[in-house]
C-alpha cells in the first residue's frame with residue numbers, strides 16, 4: 001500500500017546519533033517503518049535499545065540525525081497535538097484537578113475555535129471515555145496510579161490526536177490494574193479508531209494489543225530486527241486467548257527473538 005492510509009506514519013532511513021561529552025553515541029540506525037491509519041503497533045526490545053528514542057522521534061521531541069519521519073504526508077518537525085504522548089509516569093500537574101488537567105490540553109488545542117461550553121463538553125467526554133466522570137474534582141494525589149494513567153490517556157485522547165504515542169504507559173502498575181487498563185485501552189482505541197505506537201517490555205501486552213509487533217535489536221546502533229504481524233481476531237479476550245494455540249505461537253516468536261536471537265546485553269558483557 002502506498003496511499004496515505006497505508007503510510008500514515010512513514011519513517012525512512014532514520015539514524016539517531018547523540019552527541020555526548022564522551023563522544024558520539026549511535027543509538028539508532030537504518031530505521032524504516034510505516035504505520036497504517038488505525039494500526040496498533042508496539043515497540044519491544046531490551047532495555048536501552050532505543051524504543052523511547054524512536055517514540056520521541058515520532059513525537060517530534062527529537063530530531064533525527066539523518067532520514068525523515070512523516071505523519072499524514074507532512075514532515076514531523078516538532079511536537080504537535082496531532083501526536084499526543086502518554087508517558088509511564090502520568091505527568092499530571094499535581095495542583096490541578098483531573099478535570100483541569102484535561103481542560104488545559106483541550107483549551108490549548110481547541111481554545112481558538114470553540115467556546116467554553118464546547119471545551120467543557122470535550123473535557124467531560126474524555127473523562128467519561130476512561131470511566132472517570134466521578135473523579136473530575138479530585139487531584140492526582142487523591143486517586144490511584146491506574147486512575148492517574150487513565151487521566152493521562154484521557155488528556156491525550158481529548159486532543160483528538162492523529163496518533164497516540166505511549167511510552168510504557170502501564171509499566172508502573174500492578175498486574176491486575178495493568179490488565180484492566182489494557183482491556184480499557186483496546187475498547188477506547190476501537191471506539192476512536194486511533195493509530196497507536198506503544199513502547200512495552202511486556203510480551204503478553206504486545207501480543208494482546210498489537211496489529212504488529214516491531215522487535216528491535218540491541219544497541220548501540222539498534223535497528224528493527226523483525227516485525228511480527230499478529231493476526232488474532234478483534235475484539236480480543238485475554239482469558240480466551242490464554243488457551244489459544246496461535247496466541248502461544250506469537251508469544252513464543254517474541255520470546256525467541258528477545259532471548260535467543262538477541263541475547264541480553266548484560267549477559268553478553270558478563
Ligand SMILES: Nc1ncnc2c1ncn2[C@@H]1O[C@H](COP(=O)(O)OP(=O)(O)OP(=O)(O)O)[C@@H](O)[C@H]1O
Pocket residue numbers: 018019020025027045046047048049050051052053054219
Ligand atoms: N539524550 C541522550 N543523550 C545521550 N544518549 C542517549 C540520550 N537518550 C538516550 N540515549 C541512549 O540511547 C540509547 C537508547 O535509549 P532509549 O531510552 O531510547 O532506550 P529504551 O529502549 O527506551 O530503554 P528502556 O527500555 O530502558 O527505557 C541508550 O543507550 C541511551 O543511553
